[in-house]
Amino acid sequence: MAAHSIILTLIAAGIIGAAFGMILAAASVKLRVYVDPRITAINEILPGANCGGCGSPGCSGYAAAVVKEGASPDLCAPGGAELACIVAEIMGQVAQEKERMIAVCHCQGTRARSPDRWTYDGPVTCSTAHSLHGGPKTCIYGCLGYGDCVKACPFNALVPGIDGIPVTIPERCTGCGACVRACPRMLMRMIPDKVGFYLACMNREKAKAAKSVCKVACTACKLCVKKGPEGGNVMVEGANLPEIQYGVITDWPEANEICPQNCYVFRTAEAASAAAS
């Protein structure tokens, strides 16, 4: 009886399994859904970091957006110009050259330069600190240093420097913009990789108010606009900040000799390698 039962059980289980297998096989033929092969092709060559820099939810979302909704093929910042070319080729378009951008923190106000007004003891995130009376820092525009951008970076391109102010490692930065969206103070901004300097201050106050909160705050004195290269700097109305015209100048090593507050930061190879190590 026992051997008999085992055989019967095996046969019954085999028949049930085979029946379900056949149903599924038939269903997979009958219910096949056509997927555009271009979506699969694009999805395969995308970096797969799911950084969201293109505006779509993840890489597969972007692949579908390119094919179905006609999204631009050069939106993938991590892939860069190379990938844009391949995507455009798959879509039968011609890609345009896109300048390589990297994100840097536009603040150099360490605690020594802009001390805390009060002691912050909450969750260690910039967004929470920022929402509490503008954060503990004296300068309400300055970097809080709790590392929201560092956590947001999918490529480990940001490292916390002095007092947590992030330092960008240019080789790793793909310009996806995840940190730009993460920073509650909007201090992470994109600059072209080829330029050698940037204005590291986002304080929108006027001279006295700016100077009183940070030792390296831009006082909107306009000296760089007046004495700098012609058309290189333009004052932004209402923001009390000059905006460097990277289309006109890409490097200006003497900037801090003119700027009384030493607001300019120069991107040197040593600083980047020191941050990377």
Next chain:
Amino acid sequence: METFGQLVAIVIGVIFVKNYVLARFLGLCPFIGVSKKTDAALGMGMAVTFVMTLASLVTWIIHRYLLIPDSSNLIYIIAHAFKPDVVPEDFNFVSTLRTLTFILVIAALVQFVEMVIRKVSPPLYEALGIYLPLITTNCAVMGVAILNSQKFFDAGGEGAPLAWSFIFALIQGFCAGIGFTIAMLLMSGIRERLEILPVPKAFRGVPIAFVCTGCMALAFMGFVALVKS
């Protein structure tokens, strides 16, 4: 009225008292894996509810007509047509097939449903699609099927179905999914808050999630007295 009372007991019992995650500890891998964000947790919960209800329906039918050795057994009926002298007792072996058949049925069913949804309703597929394959071999779904058959058939699943058992099985499957969803949502809320808290390094991520699960399970112990088991 008695039936209604039984129904209420099943609903409360399955959602709170014997919650599949927090009291029976079934389906912990999606519970820990997909509870990091509320959106994902809700999607997973809905997919599990959907699959549990369907699985309850199908496994009840399979159990009734394939796994009970009586005169309405399909295998017996087919064999009887060819060889009139067989008796239902010859097919006692079918009751040993229960676990195996349920695994097969649920896995095949989920795959099949996924195909159908993909073909028929793309928006529903967008919402549930990525979670469905994760549930094919989920132990909570399997648990619902087995507990249904143990609870709503005579002699621990060996005998004929009790009155109303089909409806009861469906309700139990659906409510098990609801209970799972509630546990998922509670957990995702906790974990979203945990993200920004200064948790000691060794506890970050899954360990603290398990500690929280334990605390929630303790809290759910408070429901025990609600329904007589």
